[in-house]
Amino acid sequence: MSSSEAVHGNGNGNNGTGSESRPPDVVIDCQIQDLHYGTFKAVRDAHLPILKNSITAFIGPSGCGKSTVLRCLNRMNDLVRGFRFSGHVRYRGKDIYAATVDAVAVRRYIGMVFQQPNPFAMSIFNNVAFGLRLNGYKGDKAERVETALRRSALWDEVKDKLGKSGLSLSGGQQQRLCIARAIATEPEVLLMDEPCSALDPIATRKIEELMVDLKNRYTIAIVTHNLQQAARVADKTGFLYVDTSEGGRTGYLVEFGDTKQLFTAPRETHTRNYISGEFS
């Protein structure tokens, strides 16, 4: 797809996808020019593609706007007052910010997992079946719930207590429950906003394995504070950094590319300094 090529001429250096021989399948084409919350300019120049059946990680220091960019991709930012941006986000070629597009429908195609595990105060079963109920799913809910729980590697732990409250699970289990809930409706894309930051290392490991497993079926974009995590799971990585030159704190995309290349041979000085831990 030509759009993925256009992405890289953004004035932040030539951060092409490099070694790809055939054109990758771009599911979401994110072209953010300027993003404001009220008068605060939060992000500028974030142009990057999310490729099908891959994991794309966003890394960068706190306040660099990586979560903001992620939340742009399924219009979660619509809830924030004063949010506006120029540019476009295309999902399968269709601009999801077009006036004719229903933001609610967008989120059914592009699901989300949040930083804090946030199951509903209802049974495990009903948590997973929530999306099915939203969509008025008429088929076999139990089967879809089981599939989703199996895919999120939670089935064996909860199959005997599906009627128990989702809040009774441990943090790591809750997060996998949230992943099950998100994938029960078969979205094409899964956005994960620091999904492991509230979890211990063992639960984190499980979620990471799960992500790698899930990418065969879904397309995943993840925000992470943890550089090792990005290096372990991501196929593509985007590094965002904060630009304070205009007085504010505006995040921008410094470099985007194959994870391996970005970590071993970064093109930009900022990237090299960040991943070598010289500043954070």
Add this chain to the structure above:
Amino acid sequence: MATSDTALTDSGGLPPSDEFNPFAGVDFQGLEKSLRRPRTLLDLFLSGVVLVMTGLALIPLFSVVWMLLVRGGRKLTWAALTQAPPAPLEPGGGFGNAIIGTALMVGLAGLLSVPAGILTATFLAESRNDSRLAQVVRFAAKVLTGFPSILAGVFAYGAVVLLTGGFSALAGGVALSILMLPTIILTAEDAIRMVPAKMREAAIGMGATHTQTVWMVLLPTALPGILTGVMLAVARAAGETAPLLFTALFSNYWLTSGGRLDFMQPTASLAVLIYNFASMPFENQMELAWAAALVLVLLVLALNLVGQAVSRRQHQQA
């Protein structure tokens, strides 16, 4: 520093006690409790004051309950609970019709005020950025909590009694619903606002519309809190007398006409029965008033206990 030096030079043995005392300079006298210190005395004095005050506050409560048990318990028989009030000087009888009347009118008030109250609370909690209208409504609800209950009765008198041409259970229910409404609105709004923002976010992230978020996540999650508010409102309404004097009046008879419930006739209630019978010069009626008072207190107590149990279960779940 001294410790490690000594430990090293002494080749593993404990440092001689005269050389190193980690507690040197600590005044152990200062650590001990002493009645000679003003701080301790003040502490004891204030604890005593608090205890005495608590006891004083409990005296009226327990004396009321004690009197009710003693005076009302005697007459609390099956007959009293199931029979209609006796005529003057007639022995026996009861206040069964008043129990049913209270239950009916409170139930009716609940039917009117619970849906309206919960929906208003939803509007208040969900109104974007707290619109001017929401602020006005919330203020009105707060004012209404302190609304003199007799005025609710006067309002229902004008709005229902005059309109329908007579005192009725319906008018009583309307008057009580006005008193229940603010409690329900304010507690339900709190309960809805207490639902963690992350749950709302999760619902929206799943592609739920605003309506679906409210119906499927916010209200079910807030339900125990809302129920607590409803219980409180019901308990308050059950004990109201003044508004019923203007609306339901009183009746010595069962609330039926031709074997069916009739909402459009004067209706007995426990509160008004107590008010009427307590001022009568007949021993039997006065004893019934005591027993009815005990029943009313027990009913309100039971409702409060249920409300507490429900909200406690919510806390355990969260």
